[in-house]
Amino acid sequence: MSTTTAPLGAAAPAAPKVETPFRRFVSEFASSRLALFGLVVITLIALVAIFAPWIAPQNPYDLAQLDIMDGRMEPGTVGGAGFTYWLGTDDQGRDMLSGIMYGLRISLSVGAGSAIIACLVGASLGMIAAYAGGRTDSLIMRLVDLQLSFPAILAALMILAFLGKGILNVVIALVIVEWAYYARTVRGSALVERRREYIEAAQCLALPTRRIIFRHLLPNCLPPLIVVATMQVARAIALEATLSFLGLGVPITEPSLGLLIANGYEYMLSGKYWISFYPGIALLITIVSINLVGDQLRDVLNPRLKK
Amino acid sequence: MTVFLLRRLMQAALVVLAMSVLVFIGVYAIGDPVEILISPDADQIERERAIQALGLDLPLWQQYLVFLVKAAQGDLGNSFVFNEPALQLILQRMPATLELAVGATFFALLVGLPLGLYAGLRPNSPVSKGIMAGSILGFSLPTFWVGLMLIMVFAVQLGWLPSTGRGETVEVLGMRWSFLTWDGIQHMIMPAFNLSLFKISLVIRLTRAGVRETMLMDYVKFARAKGLSPARVTFVHVFKNILIPVVTVVGLEFGGTIAFSVVTESVFAWPGMGKLIIDSINVLDRPVIVAYLMIIVLMFITINLIVDLTYSVLDPRVRLETRS
Numbered sequence: 001m002s003t004t005t006a007p008l009g010a011a012a013p014a015a016p017k018v019e020t021p022f023r024r025f026v027s028e029f030a031s032s033r034l035a036l037f038g039l040v041v042i043t044l045i046a047l048v049a050i051f052a053p054w055i056a057p058q059n060p061y062d063l064a065q066l067d068i069m070d071g072r073m074e075p076g077t078v079g080g081a082g083f084t085y086w087l088g089t090d091d092q093g094r095d096m097l098s099g100i101m102y103g104l105r106i107s108l109s110v111g112a113g114s115a116i117i118a119c120l121v122g123a124s125l126g127m128i129a130a131y132a133g134g135r136t137d138s139l140i141m142r143l144v145d146l147q148l149s150f151p152a153i154l155a156a157l158m159i160l161a162f163l164g165k166g167i168l169n170v171v172i173a174l175v176i177v178e179w180a181y182y183a184r185t186v187r188g189s190a191l192v193e194r195r196r197e198y199i200e201a202a203q204c205l206a207l208p209t210r211r212i213i214f215r216h217l218l219p220n221c222l223p224p225l226i227v228v229a230t231m232q233v234a235r236a237i238a239l240e241a242t243l244s245f246l247g248l249g250v251p252i253t254e255p256s257l258g259l260l261i262a263n264g265y266e267y268m269l270s271g272k273y274w275i276s277f278y279p280g281i282a283l284l285i286t287i288v289s290i291n292l293v294g295d296q297l298r299d300v301l302n303p304r305l306k307k
Numbered sequence: 308m309t310v311f312l313l314r315r316l317m318q319a320a321l322v323v324l325a326m327s328v329l330v331f332i333g334v335y336a337i338g339d340p341v342e343i344l345i346s347p348d349a350d351q352i353e354r355e356r357a358i359q360a361l362g363l364d365l366p367l368w369q370q371y372l373v374f375l376v377k378a379a380q381g382d383l384g385n386s387f388v389f390n391e392p393a394l395q396l397i398l399q400r401m402p403a404t405l406e407l408a409v410g411a412t413f414f415a416l417l418v419g420l421p422l423g424l425y426a427g428l429r430p431n432s433p434v435s436k437g438i439m440a441g442s443i444l445g446f447s448l449p450t451f452w453v454g455l456m457l458i459m460v461f462a463v464q465l466g467w468l469p470s471t472g473r474g475e476t477v478e479v480l481g482m483r484w485s486f487l488t489w490d491g492i493q494h495m496i497m498p499a500f501n502l503s504l505f506k507i508s509l510v511i512r513l514t515r516a517g518v519r520e521t522m523l524m525d526y527v528k529f530a531r532a533k534g535l536s537p538a539r540v541t542f543v544h545v546f547k548n549i550l551i552p553v554v555t556v557v558g559l560e561f562g563g564t565i566a567f568s569v570v571t572e573s574v575f576a577w578p579g580m581g582k583l584i585i586d587s588i589n590v591l592d593r594p595v596i597v598a599y600l601m602i603i604v605l606m607f608i609t610i611n612l613i614v615d616l617t618y619s620v621l622d623p624r625v626r627l628e629t630r631s
Contacts, residue, residue, distance in 0.1 A: 151566035242570055268463065283452065
C-alpha cells in the first residue's frame, strides 16, 4: 500500500511539505480509503483539465469544428463529424464532453488561482497582525470581522458589479472575499506559536525579524493553513460557478462549468436535461473530491484530534 | 447590560456609516448610468437636463452628503429605471424573500434536528454514517444546480410542482404573501427546500456534535444514574442544552440565507429582493443597488445584535464576561 500511495501523495497539489514525518503523514492520510479515492479523482480531473486540448474530441470554441445541425443532440448520438457525442450537444452543436473538459480548465484555474493569491495576501496580513500586535493587529482583525460578517456571495456580487465580467475580475473578487479566512487562521496559530521557546531563542540570537517570521514562525503555522486552503479551493470553485450562473462571472467566450449550466437553463424546461446536467455532475465531483481530501487533511494535521 | 447594549449600538452605528461610504464610492465607480438611461439620440441639452435631474453633475462628496441627509430621512433616492423610491421598491419585494428564508429555516430545523439527534445518539450506526455523508453532500452541492435538477425532476418530468414564480398571493397588512394560499405553498416548496440544503447540513452537524459532547457530561450521567427514562434524558437534559448553539447559528445564518436567496430566486424566478438586485446590477440602477446594500447591512447588524443579546440571555456566562 505504501509504495503505491507515496507517489500519489507527492503528486497532489495539496500535499504539504512536512519535513521529517512525511512518510507517516502519507500513511495516515491513506488510512481513509475515501480520502484516497478523492485524491485520485481530483488528480485525474486536474490532468483532464490540463490536457483538454489534446484529449477532447473537439475544440468547442473553434467555430470551424462546430456543426449547427448537430445542435441539442441527445447523449450517445453520432454527429455529422463522425464521432459520438457521449454527453450530447448544446444549442450551438458543441460536444458537451469537450465543453466540460475545457470548462474544467477555467473552473479549476480560477479556483486554484484565487485560493493561492488569497492565501498569500491573507497569510501575510495574518502574520503581520500576529507579529506586530497592537493597533496594526486590531485594524487588520477589524477588517477581517467586517469581511466575514458579510456573506461571500453578496460581497463577490457587488465587487463584480463594480468591476464587470472577466476571469481576472472574478479572481479579484474571490481573493477579496476569501483572504480573511486565511488571515484569521494564520493569526490564530501564529499567536500560539510566537510564545513558544524556539521563537524566543531565535529572538535572543538577534536574528532578523524577516528570518524569524519566514523560517521559524511560518512553517509551524502551515498545517491549519493547508487545510483552510484546500477547503477554500472547493469553495472558490463553487462560488465562481454560482457567479457565472448569475451572469456576473466569466464572459461567454471563456465558459466555466457554471456558465455551461446556465446555458442549459432555458432548455431544461423542454426536457433537454443534459446541457445543464453533465456540467453540474462534473462540478459536483470536483467539489466533493476536494472536500474529501480536505476533511482527511484536517483530521491528520490537527493534533487535537489525535488520540 | 445597558452599557453592553449602548456599546454595541455605538459600534453598529459606526459600521453602518463606514459601509455607507464604501457602498456609495463602490457603486459610484460602476459605469456611467447616463449612457444606459438616456437614449443615444438625445441631444446635448436633453442629456444635461437629465444629468442635472439625477444629481449626477455634483462632485462625489456632495452627492454622498445629499445621499446621507436623505437616507437619514428614509429617502434612498428614486430608481432610475422604475422611477419609484428605491426603498419602497425593495420593501415591496421583501415579503417574498422573507417568507422564502423563513420557509428554508423551517425546513432546516424540521429535517436537520431529528437527523442530527439520531446521528449523535448512535454515532456508529450505518444510518448515521449515511446521514453524515449526506451532510457533506449538502455542503458540496452547488445550490443553483440542485435547484435546476429539482425543476427538472419535479416540475418537468413528474409535473408535481410548478417550476417558477410565486403563485397566488393574499394581501395581509398591505403586503402580499404566498404562504397563505395552497397554490402559493406549492410554489414555495422547491425554492425553500433548495435554499435550506446548506442549512440542513449545518443543523445536522451542529446537533450531532452537540449531542455527542453533551452525552459525556456529568449531569447527563447523573440523570441516567438517577433512573430517568432515556426519552427524558434525551429531550430535557441533552436536547435543551444543544438548542442554544443551534439556535444561535441558525439565527446568524438567517442573514446569509437572505443573501443567498439571490441565487435561489434567480433559479426559480421568485420575485423577491434578490432577483431585483441582479436585475438592477445588470442595468446599473444605482439607487436600488445602494438601497439594497444599505438594507442588507442594517439587517446584518441587527441580526448580529439580536443574536448577541439572545446569547447573553440564554447563557449567563457571556454576560458575566462582559461585566468583568
